[in-house]
Amino acid sequence: MPGHSQFSVDTAAREATALAELGIPAVLLFGIPAHKDAFGSENFDTEGIVPQAIRAIKQAVPELLVISDLCFCEYTDHGHCGVLNSAQRDDFVAALGDGYLLNDPTLDLLARSAVVHAEAGADIIAPSGMIDGMVAAIRGALDGAGLAHTAIMSYAAKYASGFYGPFRDAAESPPSFGDRSQYQMDPANAREALREVALDVAEGADMLMVKPALAYLDIIHQVKQRFDLPLAAYQVSGEYSMVKAAAAQGWIDERRVALESLLSIRRAGADMIITYWAKDVVKWMR
Ligand code: PBG
Ligand code: ZN
Numbered sequence: 189m190p191g192h193s194q195f196s197v198d199t200a201a202r203e204a205t206a207l208a209e210l211g212i213p214a215v216l217l218f219g220i221p222a223h224k225d226a227f228g229s230e231n232f233d234t235e236g237i238v239p240q241a242i243r244a245i246k247q248a249v250p251e252l253l254v255i256s257d258l259c260f261c262e263y264t265d266h267g268h269c270g271v272l273n274s275a276q277r278d279d280f281v282a283a284l285g286d287g288y289l290l291n292d293p294t295l296d297l298l299a300r301s302a303v304v305h306a307e308a309g310a311d312i313i314a315p316s317g318m319i320d321g322m323v324a325a326i327r328g329a330l331d332g333a334g335l336a337h338t339a340i341m342s343y344a345a346k347y348a349s350g351f352y353g354p355f356r357d358a359a360e361s362p363p364s365f366g367d368r369s370q371y372q373m374d375p376a377n378a379r380e381a382l383r384e385v386a387l388d389v390a391e392g393a394d395m396l397m398v399k400p401a402l403a404y405l406d407i408i409h410q411v412k413q414r415f416d417l418p419l420a421a422y423q424v425s426g427e428y429s430m431v432k433a434a435a436a437q438g439w440i441d442e443r444r445v446a447l448e449s450l451l452s453i454r455r456a457g458a459d460m461i462i463t464y465w466a467k468d469v470v471k472w473m474r
Contacts (some may be wrong), residue, residue, distance in 0.1 A: 189354040189425055190432040192464060194220055197237070201244040204252055210470045214253035216314065216462055217241055218359050221263050226275045228263030232300040239308035246309040255341060256310040258302055258326070259317040260294070267363040269317035269371060270294030289370050294319050299329035306330055306338040314397070316343040318371045318384075323391035341395040341420060344388040345381035345407055348372035351400045351426030358425070381407045385415055393417065398458075400424040402449055405456040412457025421458035423449065428464040443472055 195203060204215055219238035221230035230236040242254050261269045271293040294317070302313045313330070315322045323342050330338050348369040356362040373380055385396055396415060398408045399422035408421050427449065435442035446465050453461055463469065 189358040189464075190429055190436075192358055194358070195241075197240045197244050200241045201248040204245040205249045207467065208249045208252040210467060212252075212466050212470065214255055214312075215245070216255045216257055217245075217310075218257050219262055220360055224263055224265040226265060227271060227297060228260035231258075231260060231263045232297060232304050234304055234308070236304070239304055242305060242308040242310050253311045254309065255312040255314050256305040258298060258305065258313050258315045260297065261317070261361040261363070262359050266365070267361055268366075269368065270319055271297065287366055289319075291320050295321055295325040298322055299325045302326040302338075303329050303333045303335065306335045307333070310338065312339045312341050312395070314341040314343060316346065316399075318343065318346050318368075318373065320387075321391070323388045323393045327392040339394040340392065341397060342388040342393040343399055343422075344385045344393065344396045345404075345411065346372050346397070346399045347375050347404065349375065349400050349403070349424070349426070351403065351424045353426050354429040355425035375403075378407060378410065382410060382414060385411050389415060389417060395420060395460075397422055397462075400427060401453045401458070401461070402427050405452060408453065408456040408458055418459045419457060420460040420462060421453045421456070422462040423453060423464070425464065443468070447472060 207215060217238055219236060221237055223230060238256060242256065245252065245254055259269050261267055266272060268289055271290045273288040273290055276290065298315060298319060306313060313326055315326060323340055326340055348367060388396065395418045396411060397420040398404055398411055401421040401423040412419050431442055431445050434440045450461060450463060
């Protein structure tokens with residue numbers, strides 16, 4: 189992915205300090221574990237890479253908000269966003285066929301991981317797997333652990349998108365077989381996004397997200413019209429990398445197109461934008 193690389197814990201803390209100095213209010217962390225297994229165990233290990241990074245960043249720059257992207261695809265050896273039925277020896281589950289994601293066992297592990305990340309100091313937990321019931325499970329676990337103040341930013345309407353390609357390469361998280369359409373949404377379906385958002389609101393989400401952004405401006409607009417929680421839009425890796433590639437060819441003006449895209453996302457109704465251009469935007473706007 190152009191212009192981006194993986195950080196170690198110490199370099200992540202240094203980068204976070206530089207971001208805060210630029211006036212960027214928050215970072216969103218993704219972990220790449222040393223070991224992957226069927227259950228993504230490093231995600232709920234207190235010495236896992238993300239809890240270590242959260243502690244280092246909060247120590248270096250306490251005022252910077254740390255958002256932890258909570259999902260299993262970077263942590264599982266199969267690259268799916270939770271527990272698969274191949275991990276359970278049960279006739280009913282086996283009858284679902286190979287490589288079927290088990291919703292409720294995944295909820296238990298998400299809840300455990302959320303508590304580990306929040307105890308490490310994450311201000312916001314951002315579950316990104318589109319697992320049904322994830323917000324309620326995480327809210328219950330956080331409250332039960334005395335972490336009622338930790339907020340949840342739900343990837344409420346996340347589509348099964350081709351625009352995630354460069355991220356999966358950078359984060360070493362492509363599914364080893366199949367795709368994510370069992371849990372992420374069908375790009376053809378707009379009304380399902382509103383149902384998914386309504387469920388997350390009812391389950392206790394503090395903030396909502398629509399993802400990707402540019403190809404889903406209609407969804408951002410509709411969610412903004414109907415729900416009054418703060419709304420984030422995630423301008424994903426493919427949106428960013430396409431512009432970088434075209435600009436490298438001399439075909440388009442990166443700065444102009446990036447700012448125009450961000451403006452359109454804002455115009456559609458996003459209150460917050462997650463973007464790989466964050467550092468550039470600060471410089472451009474100055
Ligand atoms: C993990 C996750 C993904 C992204 C954010 N969280 C990948 C995916 O769903 O396959 C994509 C981010 C990007 O493309 O910039 N579930
Ligand atoms: Zn995932």
